[in-house]
Amino acid sequence: MTKINAADAGLKVIESWGVKNIYGLPGGSFDSTMNAIHNRKDTLNYIQVRHEEVGALAAVGEAKVTGKIGVTFGSAGPGAVHLLNGLYDAQWDHVPLLALVGQVPTSAMNTNFFQEMNENPMFADVSIYNRTVMTAEQLPAVIDDAIAQAYAKSGVAVVTIPKDLGWQPIEDNYVSRAADYQKPLLPEPPAEKIAAAAKILTEAKHPLLYVGNGARGAREEIIALSEKLHAPILTSALGKGIIPDSYKANMARQAGWPLSWDRDRIQH
Numbered sequence: 115m116t117k118i119n120a121a122d123a124g125l126k127v128i129e130s131w132g133v134k135n136i137y138g139l140p141g142g143s144f145d146s147t148m149n150a151i152h153n154r155k156d157t158l159n160y161i162q163v164r165h166e167e168v169g170a171l172a173a174v175g176e177a178k179v180t181g182k183i184g185v186t187f188g189s190a191g192p193g194a195v196h197l198l199n200g201l202y203d204a205q206w207d208h209v210p211l212l213a214l215v216g217q218v219p220t221s222a223m224n225t226n227f228f229q230e231m232n233e234n235p236m237f238a239d240v241s242i243y244n245r246t247v248m249t250a251e252q253l254p255a256v257i258d259d260a261i262a263q264a265y266a267k268s269g270v271a272v273v274t275i276p277k278d279l280g281w282q283p284i285e286d287n288y289v290s291r292a293a294d295y296q297k298p299l300l301p302e303p304p305a306e307k308i309a310a311a312a313k314i315l316t317e318a319k320h321p322l323l324y325v326g327n328g329a330r331g332a333r334e335e336i337i338a339l340s341e342k343l344h345a346p347i348l349t350s351a352l353g354k355g356i357i358p359d360s361y362k363a364n365m366a367r368q369a370g371w372p373l374s375w376d377r378d379r380i381q382h
Contacts, residue, residue: 115287120250121150121280123288124257125158128212130290131261133185135159135176137169141189143229144216146280166193170200170213177209178352181330183264187214191229194236194274201240201270207327207352210264212257212271213237217246219278233274242269250282258290265297321345327352337361 118126124147128136136158140148151160163169166188173184184204188197194215204211215237218227237244243263247253253275260271315321321343325336333356340347340363347357347364357364 115285117283118286119146119150119153119280120253120282120284121147121275122153123254123284123286124214124275124280125150125154127254127257127288127290127292128185128261129154129157130292132182132292133158135161135173136185136187137161137163137172138187138214139163139166139169139189139193141193141216143190143218143277144187144193144214144275146277147187147214147216147275150280166196167199170197170211171203172200174200174204174207174209174211177204177211178207178327179355183210183212183261185212185214187216189216189229190218190233191231194231194233198236198240201237201272204270205240208268210261210268210271212261212264212273213241214257215272215274217274217276220276221278223276237270237272240270241272242267243271245272246274247276247279250279251284253279253284254288254290258288258292262291262295265295315339315343315345318343323347324350325353325356326350327356329353330356333357337363 136151139162151158161172163172170186173186177184186197186200188194197213197215201211201213215233217223217233218230223230234244234246243260245256245260247256257273260273264271323336323340323345325347327350329336336347336357339345345363347361349357349366359366
């Protein structure tokens with residue numbers, strides 16, 4: 115069986131979930147994973163930032179725009195602390211985010227080693243998944259579970275990796291669950307609620323559609339409803355991009371005000 119460093123196996127899992135970019139600032143406690151990032155440079159785009167907070171916010175921004183999980187990292191101690199503002203932004207807006215956090219080697223843990231911190235309690239409030247890898251063999255499985263949990267619960271997953279474990283060779287046989295993962299279905303409202311909502315919309319004199327992040331993936335349906343009701347569209351900050359700015363009924367469109375029928379409704 116082919117061997118692979120555990121950190122490389124972990125990044126292969128991340129790629130299997132469709133991740134294209136990873137944001138972060140290198141540090142000594144993260145060097146085994148940095149080596150894996152270098153090894154995977156042809157399949158995973160590393161974007162180096164100048165501060166961990168910037169990397170976390172960039173990953174959150176990507177997740178908000180794409181609807182796919184963002185990935186960021188920081189080294190042990192100060193690097194981990196600097197991630198928090200970005201992680202809380204992801205928590206507040208309910209977007210999936212994976213944070214990989216460096217840790218000193220296992221042999222140096224609990225010895226007050228340079229920049230060593232007990233990092234798990236620090237992330238307890240911001241995360242829906244918060245684990246420290248304990249063996250090299252479990253590293254890809256922990257990352258896999260972290261991503262699945264981040265998607266299922268629309269939140270922050272934190273995986274702390276002692277740097278010596280990332281260097282250790284393991285069997286290259288882990289199979290990610292990405293291909294089998296199914297996004298939880300939204301509950302369908304009762305028929306009477308749908309009928310009541312339809313009545314309100316059809317009887318409204320000046321209907322307006324306010325579209326937020328929860329409508330992501332429903333562009334065609336929203337446009338069809340806009341056409342049927344002759345209703346202009348506004349989007350929240352997180353809903354930006356769901357409806358093209360160029361669409362005639364989008365009040366934020368760059369080409370000017372919407373068409374005459376929209377303008378008449380807006381003025382009233």
